[in-house]
Amino acid sequence: MSTQKLATNALHAGHDVKANGGTRAVPIYQTSSYVFNDADHAANLFSLKELGFIYTRLNNPTNQILQDRLAAIEGGIGAVAFASGTGAIATGLLTLLKAGDHIVASSSLYGGTYNLLSVTLPRLGITTTFVDASNPDNFADAVQENTRAFFVESLGNPKLDVLDLEAISVHSKAAEVPFIVDNTVATPALLNPIKYGANIVIHSLTKYIGGQGNSLGGAIIDAGTFNWANGKFPEFTEPSAGYHGLKYHEALGAAAFTFKLILEGLRDFGAAISPTNAFNIIQGLETLxxxxxxxxxxxxxxxxxxxxxxxxxxxxxxxxxxxxxxxxxxxxxxxxxxxxxxxxxxxxxxxxxxxxxxxxxxxxxxxxxxxxxxxxxxxxxxxxxxxxxxxxxxxxxxxxxxxxxxxxxxxxxxxxxxxxxxxx
Ligand SMILES: Cc1ncc(COP(=O)(O)O)c(C=O)c1O
Missing domain, CATH: 3.90.1150.10 (Aspartate Aminotransferase, domain 1)
Structure with missing residues (x-):
């Protein structure tokens, strides 16, 4: 994790100048795919014995710089970028949850997110109880046996309600579910929800982080603090049928969710950010x-x-x-x-x-x-x-x-x- 301050991280984090041909500006790697050294190298990349680039739907060097920079700024251990904020929210929830699971959410949410939780996810068997977030105890009261996440906006759009994140996180810890905070309106330059107990932070990069109204993007930042082995998330502890038996928690520890987002979320739902949009958003992030x-x-x-x-x-x-x-x-x-x-x-x-x-x-x-x-x-x-x-x-x-x-x-x-x- 970076020990440098916000303004420095906004300009430098994640960009290894030497490894990128001495480029002072972050380069745009406009490529869909990457040539393997040989067949063994290819096999090792697919089996995670070696880490590297395979295909831009999963990752890309420009996108990686954006991801590392966002992780540094929010205080997370990893980040994954998406084609939009909505792509980040939908992929994050679908990577985490399954039919029969339940979310407790603030009722003060961006309209698109509200619709996802109230109309679209119930079609897939994932239900949400919306609560008045001005009383943190409402979250505890709404917890059910099948609750698997809390979801809020740190500064609601458009209600502009500032949530008592610390108080809500006490209840998410007691319920042993991840506390997900959409920090789009507040921005990581003004508030870092991880400091107040958030386990997962989400951004629409389309807004203040990009800042110029020219590119869509989204991101999930993983604090790496949630215990996926608490018995409520077997997809993290049991062999994954979706990734040749990988046990995410055992193999990847604190980075389990970050990798699941890439290996299953981006692979299966495909909401990858384009490298050119990642570049545009990096330009914005530098002056955030x-x-x-x-x-x-x-x-x-x-x-x-x-x-x-x-x-x-x-x-x-x-x-x-x-x-x-x-x-x-x-x-x-x-x-x-x-x-x-x-x-x-x-x-x-x-x-x-x-x-x-x-x-x-x-x-x-x-x-x-x-x-x-x-x-x-x-x-x-x-x-x-x-x-x-x-x-x-x-x-x-x-x-x-x-x-x-x-x-x-x-x-x-x-x-x-x-x-x-x-x-x-
Ligand atoms: C708080 C918040 N979260 C998420 C989104 C969705 O982001 P995007 O438009 O990039 O999909 C928005 C969009 O307005 C938003 O205001």
Whole structure:
């Protein structure tokens, strides 16, 4: 594990300059496959007697640098990159779970993840109990005999609820199940969930880590702290039919889950990231610590300004004194609370829709974490497939507007919103 600090790791971790032909920038290895030295070398790679590259669906030197860098930054022992954040979440859960298993999840999740857990996974026999995550004890109360994972977002999108990760991890430890934390909105530059008991951290790299809105990607970082031999995960201790009898826990110890993600998750589901996207995301990752400070500063300034506007009914940003998450933000996000702000338009659904339609600098689109400012009205767009009660438990009200505050000049951003308010 790296002993260097965040800003240094963001620029250097995982890139062995000498081993990569002296390249100062990370090279793009745009290849699907790798020539074996001879037939024995090929056989050894397939049987894991030797580690090396076989096929880019499983791994690639550019992707490996991204993975090692993310592991260093989050404090994990290994990481695996995927084609998108959704690819990471789906592959992670399908690698871990089987029909009959159960998840306890926060109800405040990104809409796509909520749908995966509430609609798609139940079709495969994997069910989820959603709980109000503001009370950590709710996780313990929802545990069943077949529970095999806890799943939360450290900073919920779009509810912006800061979770008490440490308190929830006490319950995941008692239930002997892995604690999975989607850390996309908080970013590893502001919060490292592994420090607070997370066993597995997930990112959509599409957001702040890539940061420029140009490439999709996802990642799973394995803390290497979960005891897969506790009797609840026979797929880790019994010979794997899917990988010629390999006993993951016995053979790979703390790295068992990382290898299972590659050897079975990527092999069978195929959501591999392209090396060019990995390169683009590495470019973003290198400046993440600097960018996220500006995102956080601008978001706090916009949130404070919005609180004073007559067209605004309420403002939600964990850094505001008025936020009910302020004390948790002080503990978990002391260096900034990232770039998402939500607020309510006084005129309700129609006024909120109008504002999202009228801004010029804030682009109307379904993404977050771009350097450029973004706006959306979730109730009529990203969350329209949920009914009103489901929208409410995900933190979406009809009047809610979500801003992803970019790093433009703050006065220009205020002027853009002010002008849009005049169109209500
Ligand atoms: C918190 C969170 N997790 C996961 C995802 C899914 O990521 P992707 O769009 O890269 O599939 C998103 C996307 O918005 C998100 O906001």
């Amino acid at each position: 610590p600097v960018r996220i400070k500006q995102h956080s500063q601008n978001a706090l300034a916009i949130a404070k300004w919005l609180e004073q506007q007559e067209e605004v009914a309420w403002v939600n940003y964990p850094g505001l004194e008025s936020s009910k998450y302020k004390s948790l933000a002080d503990k978990y996000l002391p260096n900034g609370q990232s770039g998402i702000v939500t607020f309510g338009a006084k005129g309700g659904f129609e006024a909120a829709k109008t504002i999202s339609n009228e801004t010029k600098l804030f682009s109307l689109l379904a993404n977050i974490g771009d350097t450029k400012s973004l706006i959306i009205h979730p109730s009529s767009t990203t969350h329209q497939q949920l009914d009103e009660a489901q929208q409410a438990s995900a933190g979406v009200s009809q009047d809610l507007i979500r801003l992803s505050v970019g790093i433009e000049d703050i006065e220009d951003l205020k002027a853009d919103l002010k002008e849009a308010f005049t169109k209500i």
